[in-house]
Amino acid sequence: MEEKQKKQRIGVYICHCGGNISDYVDVEQLRDIVGQEENVAVSKNVMFACADSNQKEMIKDIQEKHLDGIVVASCSPKLHLHTFRGVAERAGLNPYNYVQVNVREQCSWAHSDHPDQASYKAAGLIRAGIRRVSSSEALTNIEVKATKSVVVIGAGLAGMRASIDLARMGNQVVLVEKEPVAGGQMAGKGPVFPTNQKGQELVNTLLGEIRKLPKITLFTSATVDKVTGSIGNFKVDIKVNGTPGEVMSFPAGAILVTTGYESYIPKEGEYGFTEGGRVITMKEFEKMVDSSNSSLSYKGKPVKTIAYIYCVGMRQTKGENKYCSRSCCTAAIHSSIMVHEKFKGIKAFHLYRDIRTYGKNEILYEKSSRLGDTFLMYQEKEPPSVVQGKNIVNVKIKDSLTKKRELELDADLVVLVTGMVPRNDSQDIANKLKIPIGNDKFFNEIHPKLRPVETVINWVFLGGSCQGPKNITESVQSAMAASAKINAIIRKDTLELEPIVARIDAEACTWCGKCQEVCEYDAIFQIETNGKVVASVNDPVCKGCGICAPICPADAIDIAQYTNAEIEGMIDGFSQQVDLNIEKGKSGQEGDAGGMKDFPQIWKSIMENLSEEPKTIPQIAAGIQQPSELVTWHLMTMNKYYIVESAGIDDNDEYFLYKLKNQAK
């Protein structure tokens, strides 16, 4: 690959980190040695590189001394990469002409047992950083124009709710539903907890709103055939059943997946479940209760005694579905209450493992107990036995609440409380959108707490119960969160993405197609330049994983920031000879092994000071007689490493309190 112009005026900042680095690494000598390098214009030591005052000084240096690249040798880039990229940017230097060198986590701390050698290693690391920055390129973020339309896949309550929100915020919406009717699991359903409204009524309400919104186009009996294009500008091909060969294409700035779940179907013989028997699933039972009027009967015989068996197909420590389905306890108890309210003289037995009527639904549990329902507890290892007789089902349970006494009852009907499982066909959507499926086979968000509706594929979002078991409220909440998130993104005209992507050297490429074969994101396509067919990268789609690079027989591919020049430069930098004047064992402690015992003294003082109760920074500073600025910097690092955590704000609403992690307030 072509040789790029190397940087000539590099600034190097080597951080003491208040002793965290300088206790072990001879930062002053390194500063002097590095300062002699030909292309280094500034070489400095700083007490805290991340401190505001130093950031200002760096900006001044960059501007006054016309620096063309900077290296900060300090903590792990995981902590401050963006801080210093920001510094570069504010000074008018391209943020990608900055390299952070990790001389703390991967040097001074890791080798605090060998401080003499830590300095040698640090020299190598810093020189590698200098070489890397000298070959670095000024990169610009990738700008993407977003189409203001969204394709929503799945018209259950979640998908319908999100479509309405998105349309009201001014976006075009195409809502695609596989079934002939919208509503998902709530289509045709009777009263649901907690409001007792009929499921179908909820569906009707949302459908009514959809009809009033011309921005929404709803396709039923339709599926997604293919997804092409890239972030911000997807093209979604939709196939409608019954119109053979007809595929319609829609542009989409973002895609929302709300494909929901499936009800668990018991295996033949599971708790006596057979075709046409007196053991039925929750779904069938709900339908039967809703459609019966004056009396409840099953197969011509009145139903007087019902046994509900909970957690069927769920919470299997050894089986496939390890999770709790969340809604089924409440659904079963709610149905039982419905039954008592509709029909007289019915006895109900609930054979459960744990009752999870969490939140406000606990009231339903209490109510069903008051109505006289009997609750019997079984253990996963000893499930109830169910034997079907002619008109009766015999159920035996070892009741955990009465020292596993075996109890026996004859029921007219056994209801298997079956929960929510991932859809059988979800792999198909996962493949088309390249979104990951978790071990539980539901779709995976990036982070369940911090980024709960985004997927690793930019601008493909999740909502509702396709992410895992959720009740209606929770499904709708996540769908609304996703629509707000989508709107926030596509309402902007352009968006910026990090430019860490693959680039192809058209001169070297001979189009063999190998890179295209391995790219799982379809980021590589064929183009013709100067009469030659070569590979090219669709930047917004490329993840910058680099998998295509070693595959190329012509070495025509590199990843921005990880070019041959940069990586090989680092290897050379590690290997450069260095002569340091270091007395062996001059500083640091020898032979310490793990644990907290050789954290910097100031950390130990802070930890001791916090051992009694949470304190504010001024209190800690006074307690250990150190300047509060110093305490602040150390506390920030300790916080990042979960040694301390914030404990709310003090009584005057003035300062944050800090406490040791895992210490009660």
Next chain:
Amino acid sequence: METKKSPRILVFSTDKISDPGIDQAGLRKIHYSPTVYTISLPCSSGIKPRWVMRAFEQGFDGVFIAADGHECSYSSRCPEFTNKIIEECQKQMTEKGISPKRIRMAAICSVCAEPFASHMANFTKILAELS
């Protein structure tokens, strides 16, 4: 200069998973040889054999790939790709008379501090025996 030289190891780690694991080792002062140098990449399947060969040319005694294994967020085929790269490296190494034992791989997770340090200790021992 350093007195007795312990084997120099180049580690390729990954930004999101194994590099944080290596950071953890430092944070918890779980020590390993100070002649271990790390380069962090997006994914271990992006390592070019020419980089590995450059390391040997520059006097590194061993190359260790701290991979994400099945945790890789880019590709479920990551272990397969990384393995292929190692095979290619070993081919080139053999041609140059470098023992194929001088390249190793292990999955290192984001909290794998002790495993990383013990891999380094092991590899250091193996490399010392080789030379």
